[in-house]
C-alpha cells in the first residue's frame with residue numbers, strides 16, 4: 001500500500017507542475033474574473049480549468065479515490081472527509097493574487113487516508129518552488145530538506161496571517177483585534193503572501209515562525225499542514241485545541257511555545273464548518 005501512496009504522490013507532483021504551466025500561461029492573457037460567495041470571493045476560468053485537469057487525470061489513474069476540490073464544492077459537491085483515499089485540491093490558492101498578478105500563486109494538493117494526511121504538494125508556480133512532504137519522510141522544497149525556525153521567543157518572531165475574504169464587520173473586527181494584540185506583543189513583524197498554502201510553506205522553511213488564520217478552507221491548508229509538521233512544526237486550533245481541518249481555523253507554528261503565545265492573543269470566531277450540511281433554501 002505504501003508504494004501506492006508514493007505513486008499517487010509522484011502523480012500529484014507531476015500534475016502540480018502541469019497545472020503551474022497552465023496558471024503561468026493564463027496569467028499572461030486570461031484572467032477573466034467571477035465572484036462566488038461575495039464580491040471579494042473571486043474565481044477565474046483558470047481555477048476551474050486547473051481543477052478539472054487534476055481531477056480528470058487522477059480519476060483515470062486512481063478510479064476509486066475521492067475528491068474535495070475548491071471549485072467542485074463551489075459548484076455544489078459535498079465537502080466530506082471520509083476514511084477513503086481522498087485528494088484535497090486547491091487549483092489556485094491565491095486567486096485574488098492571480099487576478100491582480102501579485103506574484104504568489106500556488107497549486108495545492110493534499111492526500112488523506114483514514115482522515116490523516118499522507119502527502120502534501122504545494123507548487124508556488126511563479127517562484128517555481130515545489131514543496132513536498134510525505135508522512136514520516138520529511139518536507140522538501142525543490143528536493144532540499146526543510147526545517148522550521150528554532151526561535152522560541154515570540155518577541156523575536158515574524159508572523160504570517162491574512163485578512164481573508166469576509167467583509168462582515170464582526171468578522172473584520174475580530175481579525176483586526178487579533179492582529180493588534182499580536183503586533184503589540186510585540187513581534188518583529190506581520191506578513192502575508194496572499195495564499196495560505198505559501199504562508200504555511202514559509203513556516204516550514206523557517207522564514208516566519210508562525211501562520212494563523214480564521215476563515216480558510218480545508219483545500220487551502222490540507223497539503224501545507226503536512227509540510228509544516230514534516231518540517232518539525234506544530235499545528236493547532238486557534239483555541240489551542242487539536243487542529244480540525246474542517247473547522248476553517250488554524251495555527252501552524254515552529255513550536256508549541258510560539259503557537260500557544262499566539263493563541264492567547266487571538267480573538268477567535270467560528271466560521272461555518274466546511275463539512276456543515278448545506279442550508280435549506
Ligand code: LIP
Nearest residue numbers: 092093094095162164194195196
Ligand atoms: C485564499 C487563501 C488566502 C486566504 C483566503 C482564501 P483561494 O484561498 O489562501 O490566503 O486569506 O481566506 O481562502 O480562495 O485563493 O483559494
